[in-house]
Amino acid sequence: MLKIEDVSMTFNENTPDEKKALQRINLELEKGEFVTVIGSNGAGKSTLMNVISGSLIPDVGDVYINDQNVVHLPEYKRSKMIGRVFQDPMAGTAPSMTIEENLAMAYARDKKRKLVPGVNKKRKDHFREYLETLNLGLEDRLNAKVGFLSGGERQALSLLMATFTEPYILLLDEHTAALDPSRAELITKITKDVVAKFGLTTMMVTHNMQQALDLGDRLFMMDKGQIIFDIKGEEKQNLTIKNLLDEFQRIRGKQIESDRAVLG
Amino acid sequence: MLIALFGAVESGVIYAIMALGVYLSFRVLDFPDLTVDGSFVTGAGISAILIVNGTSPVIATLIGALAGFIAGCLTGLLHTAGKINALLAGILMMIALYSINLRFMGQPTVSLLNESTLISQIQSAWASTGIDTGLNAVLQALGADRVPTTWGIFIVMTVLTVVIKFLLDYFLKTEIGLAIRATGDNQKMIRSLSANTNFLIIVGIGLSNALVALSGALVGQLGGFANLNMGIGMIVIGLASVIIGEALFGKKTITRVTLAVILGAIVYRIVVTLALRVDFLESSDLKLITAVLVIAALVTPKVLQARREKKRRLAKRAALVEQKEREASA
Ligand SMILES: Nc1ncnc2c1ncn2[C@@H]1O[C@H](COP(=O)(O)OP(=O)(O)OP(=O)(O)O)[C@@H](O)[C@H]1O
Ligand SMILES: [Mg+2]
Numbered sequence: 142m143l144k145i146e147d148v149s150m151t152f153n154e155n156t157p158d159e160k161k162a163l164q165r166i167n168l169e170l171e172k173g174e175f176v177t178v179i180g181s182n183g184a185g186k187s188t189l190m191n192v193i194s195g196s197l198i199p200d201v202g203d204v205y206i207n208d209q210n211v212v213h214l215p216e217y218k219r220s221k222m223i224g225r226v227f228q229d230p231m232a233g234t235a236p237s238m239t240i241e242e243n244l245a246m247a248y249a250r251d252k253k254r255k256l257v258p259g260v261n262k263k264r265k266d267h268f269r270e271y272l273e274t275l276n277l278g279l280e281d282r283l284n285a286k287v288g289f290l291s292g293g294e295r296q297a298l299s300l301l302m303a304t305f306t307e308p309y310i311l312l313l314d315e316h317t318a319a320l321d322p323s324r325a326e327l328i329t330k331i332t333k334d335v336v337a338k339f340g341l342t343t344m345m346v347t348h349n350m351q352q353a354l355d356l357g358d359r360l361f362m363m364d365k366g367q368i369i370f371d372i373k374g375e376e377k378q379n380l381t382i383k384n385l386l387d388e389f390q391r392i393r394g395k396q397i398e399s400d401r402a403v404l405g
Numbered sequence: 406m407l408i409a410l411f412g413a414v415e416s417g418v419i420y421a422i423m424a425l426g427v428y429l430s431f432r433v434l435d436f437p438d439l440t441v442d443g444s445f446v447t448g449a450g451i452s453a454i455l456i457v458n459g460t461s462p463v464i465a466t467l468i469g470a471l472a473g474f475i476a477g478c479l480t481g482l483l484h485t486a487g488k489i490n491a492l493l494a495g496i497l498m499m500i501a502l503y504s505i506n507l508r509f510m511g512q513p514t515v516s517l518l519n520e521s522t523l524i525s526q527i528q529s530a531w532a533s534t535g536i537d538t539g540l541n542a543v544l545q546a547l548g549a550d551r552v553p554t555t556w557g558i559f560i561v562m563t564v565l566t567v568v569i570k571f572l573l574d575y576f577l578k579t580e581i582g583l584a585i586r587a588t589g590d591n592q593k594m595i596r597s598l599s600a601n602t603n604f605l606i607i608v609g610i611g612l613s614n615a616l617v618a619l620s621g622a623l624v625g626q627l628g629g630f631a632n633l634n635m636g637i638g639m640i641v642i643g644l645a646s647v648i649i650g651e652a653l654f655g656k657k658t659i660t661r662v663t664l665a666v667i668l669g670a671i672v673y674r675i676v677v678t679l680a681l682r683v684d685f686l687e688s689s690d691l692k693l694i695t696a697v698l699v700i701a702a703l704v705t706p707k708v709l710q711a712r713r714e715k716k717r718r719l720a721k722r723a724a725l726v727e728q729k730e731r732e733a734s735a
Contacts, residue, residue: 194597215601216596216597217596217599217600217601217602218599218601220596220597220598220599221599223597225597227593231591232591232593232594233594233597234591234594235586235587235590235591235594235595236590236591237586237590238583238586238587238590242583242586245580245583246580246583246584246587246595246598246600247598249580249583249584249598249599250598250599251599254580254581254584254600255579255580255581256576256579256580256581257579257580258575258578258579258580259578259579259580259582259583260578302598
């Protein structure tokens with residue numbers, strides 16, 4: 142479903158600010174696979190997401206979605222196939238427009254936009270049904286401006302908008318990070334439910350290790366632009382936070398040793 | 406006085422089309438587009454020269470609007486493909502249009518005095534209906550000593566402006582229209598929903614300037630001439646109309662704002678007409694009057710809001726004091 146081959150990305154090459162954000166990333170996700178991605182600040186997680194979504198073009202390497210090489214497809218075309226939720230609850234919705242208008246824009250994602258009304262009776266009923274699944278009472282506020290919603294409500298709406306057209310790929314970049322613990326938990330639960338419901342191929346970045354362990358069926362650990370740890374299946378289910386930290390120490394420790402050897 | 410006011414409303418209805426264009430760029434797309442000063446003249450100039458050369462006024466007017474559309478698209482292109490700052494893209498287009506307009510017009514002023522224009526056609530078609538006599542009889546019965554020479558222009562232009570308003574309302578609620586609004590609201594979001602924001606900006610600014618040029622073409626025909634400088638300061642007049650309209654008539658929904666913008670354009674004309682009748686103000690003070698109007702429309706709502714808030718807090722405080730007294734005495 143999603144394949145990434147030899148993707149590298151360097152910012153500010155040949156300057157003192159040079160930053161190798163991605164270094165020869167290779168990965169392949171099966172249809173319906175749900176990967177959580179962890180890693181320290183600056184590890185390259187967001188860059189990887191942006192390369193997949195097309196907001197960034199990598200220096201080298203290819204990105205395949207459904208066997209189609211999309212690396213040169215502009216972001217707006219690629220987003221027919223990709224749903225995204227950002228960290229900032231403000232980023233995923235249009236604040237001065239109503240809930241139903243926002244949903245209508247998401248609804249048109251995988252179609253050609255036409256000169257027909259974005260909201261009609263049938264779609265409204267549709268939207269109401271979807272909103273009911275959130276259990277936030279938003280179905281009674283279809284004509285409310287999204288700018289008046291709380292961060293948690295907005296994020297739930299963004300999540301719905303990113304998923305209900307059943308995109309090939311769902312990218313979540315720390316989408317619960319800006320919320321209070323109870324809201325974060327709610328969004329996590331909704332995430333779990335919609336991903337399961339539509340069987341979406343998902344990549345979710347999080348700094349919450351417990352969340353990374355609880356959700357999904359595969360886990361990547363990233364560091365310095367590389368995926369240093371990839372675990373799935375039963376092994377992943379039995380993983381603990383302590384395992385993860387030990388693993389990080391083990392891999393990075395080895396690397397530090399080998400770096401020393403190289404540098405002599 | 407009555408005649409002057411009638412004239413103000415009559416031209417206000419036509420300028421309202423320009424104001425709707427400015428609303429589309431400034432408010433909907435959040436794109437401060439200064440092409441307007443140039444594209445207004447493009448509409449007036451191109452339609453005038455076509456009429457002088459024998460094209461039918463309706464077609465000439467439409468071609469004027471089309472030219473405005475193209476100019477707007479070019480501004481959008483400068484901004485999106487050329488990655489030029491929105492303000493600068495508009496300014497560049499505006500000065501380029503100054504030369505282009507002169508090329509088309511051939512001379513700085515094109516007179517339409519002895520031509521058959523859209524306005525004169527409406528006037529003569531209207532005269533044959535005889536509605537004027539009835540309307541004027543009502544006015545005279547109400548005590549008016551002088552009556553307008555024709556109601557036709559006012560009524561036909563009002564119908565045209567209202568039709569444009571409804572088309573715009575409809576358009577902004579279509580799938581494409583929603584995407585255009587979102588482009589002005591949250592570009593990152595609508596791009597992640599597979600909308601080509603560059604294309605939407607180009608089309609949006611194009612449509613905006615088509616409305617501006619259409620208004621210019623009509624204003625030129627109403628005034629009987631097109632002049633190279635008739636667009637100077639037009640953007641400020643458009644903004645004034647939008648801001649006054651929003652301040653006076655609200656901006657809750659699209660349908661409401663577009664109506665507010667039209668009324669704002671009319672109010673602007675009325676205020677200017679009245680101001681120019683004040684003895685110590687001269688017609689050269691027009692720009693100053695406009696600036697003062699815009700400032701007033703921007704500041705007054707905020708002052709009123711702050712006042713209301715203060716009053717509310719004072720009332721709450723008084724209530725609290727009262728409650729405490731009651732508690733103490735109990
Ligand atoms: N546009 C850019 N220009 C220059 N450097 C960048 C740019 N975007 C990212 N970087 C750098 O690339 C590295 C990886 O950034 P990225 O945002 O992918 O990290 P991340 O893993 O998402 O971190 P976080 O957990 O803090 O979100 C960082 O060192 C960052 O400073
Ligand atoms: Mg990040």
